[in-house]
Amino acid sequence: MKAPTMMKALRKLAAGDRELVLADVPAPHARPGWVVLDVGYAGICGTDLHIVHDQFPSWPPVTLGHEFTGTIRELGDGVEGWAAGDRVVCEPHSLACATCHLCRRGLAHLCAQKRSPGWGIDGGFAEQVSVPAHLLHAVPEDVDDLAAGLAEPLAIVVTAFERMPVQPGSTVLVLGPGPIGILTALTATAAGAGRVVLVGRPSSAARLELAAKLGIEVWNSTRCDVAEAAYECTRGRGVDQVVETSGTAGAVAQGLGSLRRQGRMCVLGVSGEPQIPVPWALAMNRAVDVAFSLSSSWSSWDAALALLARGAADPRPLATVFALSDWEQAFAATRSREVVKALLRPTPPPPDPRNPQR
Ligand SMILES: [Zn+2]
Ligand SMILES: [Zn+2]
Known part of the structure; x- marks a missing residue:
């Protein structure tokens, strides 16, 4: 042998x-x-x-x-x-x-x-x-x-949009500027969204900068109240869709706070914690749909x-x-x-x- x-x-x-x-x-x-x-x-x-x-x-x-x-x-x-x-x-x-x-x-x-x-x-x-x-x-x-x-x-990102398709012209807020967040923003744009915003913290400044270079609108989450800004830029309506890619409680709250009534949130971010606090009453009041997406x-x-x-x-x-x-x-x-x-x-x-x- x-x-x-x-x-x-x-x-x-x-x-x-x-x-x-x-x-x-x-x-x-x-x-x-x-x-x-x-x-x-x-x-x-x-x-x-x-x-x-x-x-x-x-x-x-x-x-x-x-x-x-x-x-x-x-x-x-x-x-x-x-x-x-x-x-x-x-x-x-x-x-x-x-x-x-x-x-x-x-x-x-x-x-x-x-x-x-x-x-x-x-x-x-x-x-x-x-x-x-x-x-x-x-x-x-x-x-x-x-x-x-x-x-x-x-493929992970596309699977999320199979769970929660982009409506033509809709406003999509993406939380978390990691590779999945940036790919989500690019895919939402390719899928026909009207406006796509990628949100991140200053600790991710380099990633936000790269996303901006790729033509993505980026918001630094410490420079603005994300939910307030989301309502402001949609004339008080709230955004149609949120994709959460960071897995943090703060981002989940920002996402729910930014949605319009009957807006939809898709969750891709993996949290290190078994439980995180969720603004439940707000989610109820907004009658939001939430979909979790796992794997491809x-x-x-x-x-x-x-x-x-x-x-x-x-x-x-x-x-x-x-x-x-x-x-x-x-x-x-x-x-x-x-x-x-x-x-x-x-x-x-x-x-x-x-x-x-x-
Ligand atoms: Zn992987
Ligand atoms: Zn099986």
Whole structure:
């Protein structure tokens, strides 16, 4: 038997560990129905920080990384419709059971059995990753690898708008200027909103500045009373829709305070707390609709790729790319919010002397 090819993978080795390890592991082989990808880019997200600190369930030893794009390297037996060299992204809903009431409703992304790459099975912070072929989506020719590397957060946003569609010409307030907030503002605009405002705190000044450069109207939440400003700019009516991406009690109150009667709020922000105070009487008085959105639906992926292909939402300005070997800097920059979105590049191209930026 020949020795397995080894590759680098960024792993959590055991529950209780607070450190990741860049380890040498055997490269995967494609089992029946699965494919092996050469990973192009893999995004670091807040969930990865939670996984490191055991604040999100994981099955170590496991390679992290649930947001990635890659090129098919090897096909397992029985895989049809795909070929080596195809550029793809992958829904992270591996090991969903296909038989529970949620899977049968077409909601495999909410299946209790699912074990995603990056926490349930080995993920994309590695040179190669093995995934089920039925979760792949083809990357359109007009979408480059970097944009495709950001398809997952965009699919998360599209899923939120499946829960709470944008009405043509409506006023949409987005709370929280992280990558999801900025992508939400871009998507709301692409979906036909009349006015979109992104709200953030001065601690996120760099992110607000970037959003403004992308043409998004931004409000600094310490410079104004957000609810008051929302009422003022809508001639006392209140905004039609709010998307909450920050997970903080203050933002939830601002959102409900900004809505018109029978306005709608969609919640994407994950709170670190099991309970947060909500201005319940105000929500009742406004007769608001609130929808919570979790994970990404099957239909959101091709929709996200279509938005990328049209250039309707271009996430590339959000990205800072690090070599896999520089993962510590990438995680530190994510934690400190120095960057909007860090992506790891497991197989960097040869260095270009004219451009030291990776
Ligand atoms: Zn994520
Ligand atoms: Zn299921």
